[in-house]
Amino acid sequence: MFRRALLLIAVAAMMSILRPTFAGNPQMVDIATVDPTIVIDLRYATEQNVTGHALYPRGARALVLPSVAQQLAGAQSWLKQFRYRLKIWDAYRPREAQELLWKYAAKDQYVSNPEKGFGSMHSYGVSVDATLVDDWSQDATMPTKFDEFTPQAMMGYVGRDPSVKQHLTLLQLAMSHNNFYGLRVEWWHFTTADWKKYVPYWEDPTMSEASKPATRKKG
Numbered sequence: 001m002f003r004r005a006l007l008l009i010a011v012a013a014m015m016s017i018l019r020p021t022f023a024g025n026p027q028m029v030d031i032a033t034v035d036p037t038i039v040i041d042l043r044y045a046t047e048q049n050v051t052g053h054a055l056y057p058r059g060a061r062a063l064v065l066p067s068v069a070q071q072l073a074g075a076q077s078w079l080k081q082f083r084y085r086l087k088i089w090d091a092y093r094p095r096e097a098q099e100l101l102w103k104y105a106a107k108d109q110y111v112s113n114p115e116k117g118f119g120s121m122h123s124y125g126v127s128v129d130a131t132l133v134d135d136w137s138q139d140a141t142m143p144t145k146f147d148e149f150t151p152q153a154m155m156g157y158v159g160r161d162p163s164v165k166q167h168l169t170l171l172q173l174a175m176s177h178n179n180f181y182g183l184r185v186e187w188w189h190f191t192t193a194d195w196k197k198y199v200p201y202w203e204d205p206t207m208s209e210a211s212k213p214a215t216r217k218k219g
Contacts, residue, residue: 028063028092028125035073039087039133043146044097050111050147051104055097063092065125068192072128074178082170083135089146089188090129093122118199126195129188132171140167143187155182 031038043049045056064072076086093101098120102111112120121127132140141164144153152159157168168187175182175190183189 027065029066029069031062031064031069031072031088031091034066034069035076037085038072038076039085039137041087041089042091043089043129044093044101048146050149051101053104055100062088062090062128063125064128065192065198067194068126068128071178071180071192075174075180078177079132079170079174084132084140084167084170085134085137086174087131087133087139088128089131090122091127092125093120095119095123098123121191121195121199124195124199126198127189127191129186130171130175130190131188132167140171142167142171146188149185153186153188155184155187157187 032040040062042056042060042062045054045058045060047053049055072086072088079085095114098112098114102113114120114123118124129146131142131146134140141161143157143159143164144150155168155172157165159165171187172182179193180190181193183191
């Protein structure tokens with residue numbers, strides 16, 4: 001109960017800091033302005049995430065680097081031939097929000113420590129969390145829900161539902177054809193292959209293997 005109260009206080013204090021960040025970040029563009037057909041559903045602006053609380057202010061926009069937005073538009077165009085579209089669950093994540101996520105998510109195996117290495121790839125506008133919707137804006141069946149940190153969330157689906165396998169493969173192909181690659185432990189997470197142009201990356205010998213790009217922790 002005390003932990004929950006602390007989270008509510010921290011989130012309330014953080015909102016005033018985050019509003020200007022989402023309102024105007026000159027390095028980022030709004031995905032919706034680049035391709036309005038991409039569905040935006042920022043889960044960290046709602047309670048539908050691993051913390052159970054909104055970490056972003058109401059009305060937060062889905063921001064990414066301009067080149068990443070163009071890649072997403074390419075993936076969206078590719079998906080249209082199969083009558084599916086992208087839905088974005090998360091995009092740019094301010095460092096302050098990552099600090100809250102790290103502190104209160106209680107999922108150290110998956111959440112990146114913002115003080116270690118380069119922190120979250122989301123904080124540089126090079127990563128998105130994405131899923132699919134069909135032509136009627138109905139969610140495609142996928143291996144898990146968002147932020148469900150279980151073995152079932154691995155990018156290599158091992159279940160027996162053919163529709164889940166088909167949808168996941170379609171999402172992965174759309175993203176890989178447009179210069180994204182996935183994250184082993186989260187089927188929904190994708191990073192531009194050009195991330196090293198934008199992230200101050202270095203080979204830190206104290207950094208765990210799970211924090212490095214090939215097998216890094218949550219976003």
